[in-house]
Amino acid sequence: MSAIRLNSGRVFWGLVLIVVGGLFLLDSLDKVDAGRIIGDFWPVILILVGLWIFFSSGFRNILSAFILMALGAIFLLINLGVFQHDVWNYAWPLAIVFVGLWLVFRAGFLHPKGKFPEVKGDDLNAANVFSGMKRTITSQKFRGGKATAIFGGMEIDLTQAGLEGNQATVDLTAIFGGIELWVPKEWKVVVDAAPILGAVDDKHKSVPDAETKATLYVKGTAIFGGIDIKN
DSSP: OHHHHHHHHHHHHHHHHHHHHHHHHHHHTTSSOHHHHHHHHTHHHHHHHHHHHHHHTTSOOHHHHHHHHHHHHHHHHHHTTSSOGGGHHHHHHHHHHHHHHHHHHHHHHSSOTTTSOOOOOOSEEEEEESSEEEEEOOOTTBOEEEEEEESSEEEEEOTTOOBGGGEEEEEEEEESSEEEEEOOTTEEEEEEEEEESSEEEEOOOOOOGGGOOEEEEEEEEEESSEEEEEO
16 A cells, blocks of 8 residues: 555656646747746645545545645635635634544544544543653553643653553544654554644554564544654
8 A cells, every 4th residue: 555655646746747847848938938827826736735645545634635725725716816815814713623623523433433442541641732741651451541742742652561451542642742652563553643734653663463462553643743653
């Protein structure tokens, strides 16, 4: 799947370069005004990127794709004179509303039971705002929990922990902040990520499946922030 996404990304940006290069070539031949066309229609790139994210993610990063497409459409309409610049007085409050709606629907509907384990414990229950935090968990019967970092950073160390029943779920949310999750290499990590203009990066290097001792399920939401999983 990653190879398919990588190739689709190369094809996408390759086509963008072909179009841009073609415009400059036609401009050199005095056929078109490439500067004016690019100046007016560059927001189309945002719309295309949004569409690519929508389809390449398997319809999972819906809000990220929608925000990019909406921004592209607004910029395009402004450039074409359909909207005036005061449209932003309405656009940014709507963006906040859409993010809130997405969080509500994600919590209630986007994790069907049976497909991804729910959080069954509160051994991890941490939140910080405008600050930093480090939590080291050594319990050999860790059951999971939740952690939220807003305008701050958080480090969660599970390298000395064990999982009750050999599996647990953690729900991590980073909003304008970052979370680092450290796990043992003997654990298998399954990630269900939802970045919104942010990133959820699984850098965890695990052992072969035959040597796996436990499975940690990570629900990750990153809004203008980042979540890194390491060992």
